Amino acid sequence: MKTIYVCVGSACHLKGSYNIIDRLQKLINDNKLMDRVLIKAAFCLGQCTRGVCVRIDDGPVLSVSDDNLEDFFREYVMGG
Numbered sequence: 001m002k003t004i005y006v007c008v009g010s011a012c013h014l015k016g017s018y019n020i021i022d023r024l025q026k027l028i029n030d031n032k033l034m035d036r037v038l039i040k041a042a043f044c045l046g047q048c049t050r051g052v053c054v055r056i057d058d059g060p061v062l063s064v065s066d067d068n069l070e071d072f073f074r075e076y077v078m079g080g
Contacts, residue, residue, distance in 0.1 A: 011048035
């Protein structure tokens, strides 16, 4: 199972982390991945200036926004 950690710390919260969580949950449901992908909140992933920070499992911290969320999902969650 993949775990997506989404930062909900102050900076990411202001940049829309809760909207990103909602949209990720919808993408997971729409693609029927509920049994394979889990979303968890993280307090801080250490890259506050980059946007809403996310990390899959122990991977690198990535910056996600409303504009690139679907590309992120396709590449990192769906695998291409």
